[in-house]
Amino acid sequence: MSTKFVCEFNSETTCILITKNDQVYSIGYLASKIYSIPGNYAQFIDELSNETIEQFYNGNNYLLALNHLGQLYSMGNNYYGQLARSDYDDRFLIAQRIPNNMISDSTDSTIIMISCGYYHCLALTTNNRLYGWGFNGYQQIFVNNSYPDKIKTPSLLPDYYFDSNQINYIKCQGHKSIVLTQSGLVYYWGNRVTIINGNHQSSKPN
Incomplete structure (x- = not known):
């Protein structure tokens, strides 16, 4: 081989x-x-x-794979919805492509960056849209108690999480989410933290 x-x-x-x-x-x-x-x-x-896979990303017991067209695939355990499948399933599932329209709000935007935490994922598209899915028990996707602990459908995060700045880098770390903007500001939220930006801590948005 x-x-x-x-x-x-x-x-x-x-x-x-x-x-x-x-x-x-x-x-x-x-x-x-x-x-x-x-x-x-x-x-x-x-x-x-x-499928010309260019990059793999992993969390706990699951993988995401991104190909040259910006198409995303998932495989592994889906208990928290981290595979973006139709059901929360504690079984280990074969690879399957996540439909493009689940992580894009226009036909001319594609995924350019992915990150996986323990059980949650973030995806950034070419038009500066940030999507999240998977485990939300520590509010590492949506910092609002009205959202469920498990999110199986990639969902658009509000851009006021990062003050509508252009995103340069994303990172899921454990049960936290981190965004670095082109202007150098760092935002992070999730386990034991509220929204942080630049040099000051702000309250969680409602």
Whole structure:
């Protein structure tokens, strides 16, 4: 097997291989849970093969994959809705593409950045829209008690979370979300924090 791309996740318990002819394989914990095979077997992932996957992202027991067209795929455990599937499912699920219209409000915008926390995800699009889904129990997606603890559909975050600034970088860390703007301001929210921007702490938006 001639490989062009290898990545390891979850303390090296899951490995993804992409061959030079764009065939995708998974070895380790995630493949063993999804396909009920021994952890040292290489499992061919048909749903991700020949899709020109450029980057993988991982949380606890799940993966996201982004291809060259900005199309996003998810696989693994979906208990908190982190795979953006129709149901919250504690089983391990095979790879499936997340429809473009779930993470875009226009036909000319695509995903340019993804980040995964323990059980939640953020996605940034080319038109500076920020979407979140998955576990929201620490208000790491929406800092408002009116939102549920589990969000299965990618949902647009209000731009006042980052004062409508142009976003340069996003990061999910554990149960927190972090945004860095082009002007150098840092915003973060989630477990044990309120919205933080620049050098001062502001209250959570209602």
